Amino acid sequence: MAIDMSKYRDMFLSESREHLQTMGRLLVELEKCPDDREGLDALFREAHSIKGMAASMGYRATAELGHHLEDFLSGFRAGGAIPPAAIDRVLAGVDLLEGLIDDLAAERPERDVRAFIDGSAAASPRAPRPTTPAAEAGAPGNGAVTAPVASGEEILKIAIELVSGAVAPAARALLMLRELAAQGEVVDADPNERQLLQGGTVPRLELRLRSWRAPQEIKDLLLAMPDVARVSCVVERLRPATRQSRERTVRVRTGLLDQFINLTGELVTNRYMLQTAYNDGRDREMRDGLERLTRLITDLHHHVLQVRMMPLASITGRLPRMVRELEQQTGKEVALRIAGEEVELDRSILEALADPLMHLVRNAVDHGIEERGEVQVRAGREKDLVLVEVRDNGRGLDAEAIRRKAVAAGLLSPGQAQRMVERDLFPLICLPGFSTRTEVSETSGRGVGMDVVKAVTEQFGGTLQIASERGRGTSIQLRLPLSVAIIRLLLVECGGELVALPITRVLRTLELERAEIRSSGRQMVVPLGNELVPLLSLRRMLRQPAKPVAGTIPVVVSEARGRKIALVVDRLVGQREAFVKSLAFPLDRIAGVSGATILGDGRIVFIIDPQGLLDEGAASGGRSGVSP
């Protein structure tokens, strides 16, 4: 059975990361409340899930470590409480698992887990689990030898023959099956569990087991059980996971999929309606049909964006863990409150926001809170925006320190600095390299800074606001759009200015030689394929001063009113992906300008729509053609 596991791999990676985040959060909660039975149970289940998933994917070391943590936890689960030392150990295990997930994501061999697992005896105050003699032989954590990490999938083909005089062979076989199920995932069994439950004679049990265990371990495990006459256990190797371009995966609510089906249905209906109207030549119905189509497409677009939405919880999971570590490092006492985790944002925004959010919380703990205090992460909808706020009740920003720093860094003159009110000083901390701490602290002084937080926020069309009161605390508010409109743009220079065209409107770009241009009446044309395409000056379309055509001529071929047009520009700058911001009044009143984007360096570039420019040009009697 050759299953291509690679497509499940990304799902495994993302789900495992979620489980690990949850484990981190649960552990931090358990530390405050060590006898929280439900928390312990949940923690155990998380470890169990990781083990199960890793085993079914054939990730041996990951599965083994997951199993080990599961075992380790089960002891405390029985006792009903988990001591601090054990929490530390499980946290270390979670870290190691994260490392393993990173290995798998990077398609490296899994790192060694032996040292960690072997260290358990010393770290654990008691035995992980009362083990049965049968399990003893193969139980992890007891120094069982693991085969070197396999790069592919492993399924073990196991055949067990029972002794002929076994008293209850079906029951015995059932026990074996269940024991094996604890060592991995039973792919199939003959006879299967249901058949075994009906009893009868069972001379032989055959099954396939997807497991992280070596065949010899399984064999030993089975031979240690009563009534076993002979065991054969061989590896059925699947083809190794091939390197493929990895699509990122998202999970989609089935409700949403139903809506897609419904929309598809409506589109099909709409198509027939249009077809009929067309056949019968009924313009009115054609028009109605097209209007309906427009609405359906808008709907579809909306739902597609929905698929990209993920809850904020997907990036707040790490925060409790981080705050706990900061507490240990700084000796401060910090209560972290998170509200609005269910608020949804576009996946790409969330991914970009993860590090900045951690930075803000780290900052709040590190610079805001003095000895004890509270850090709040709060999210909520504000019309079409999502507000993400990180607020602390600590010492507040030091306006004087910011003033001094700004002067020292040459950002302000001493006079300017004195005149500036506090509210205007705060945004200065978002300037690259600005930090009010003279020494770089271990926790905040690395990775992203406030400048990055601001840049990321603005890149998505969001805004960052800082409010702070001395002795009362600081609040950083990020307002972000719910979803993004990412499109590819072609940047061109025209009349010394930068403008952008949506790549969807660009058929091709070329550099024309003077000799390739012909005139047709008063209009310059260029032969492309078997068409003569009119050459239009983008300068004229933008009402910029004309420039005599000289040398090679950069041209963007686009389409307007169903015809090809060749736009003469000054320079082709290049393509890039951009988050398009729609324009508000009064910018939306300018015909031919469809949106704008902010480049990485803060420059604004407007997006032009050739068709719109031509329509407007025609209305005002302007000519855009390049004259001979």
Add this chain to the structure above:
Amino acid sequence: MEQLLAFRLGGELYGLEIAHIQEVVEAPPLYYIPRAPAAMPGALNFHGSILPVLDLAAFLDFTTGKRDARVLVLSPAVAHLALAVTALRGVVPFAPEALLPTREEQTRATCIRAVLTQGREMINLLDLKTLLGRLESL
């Protein structure tokens, strides 16, 4: 007492209530707006918002010359717009009852809502509603 920010447009003195102004931005870089009317010298990146700058003096047909490098960003509740003026003067406190109303047709023609006399000077209070109405047909 309320406050207004006084500024010159050509040779005239105008004012706008502080409440309508979000911020005065010091010489922001302005970016090219394709097809913008002549009175719109560019757009600024205001904390990630794209705001066009309206040169009030040019828009209201005053003789244009120098422009103050600072621009007035209007409160987002009013409009996504920044205003450039000939020269910023400063904040002037005023009592609302001291405002002299203008006639309706005068308001429409000049974008002046009311007039405030201050010493020997007259400050024309800008009527944002009329101004924004005129922008409807760019």
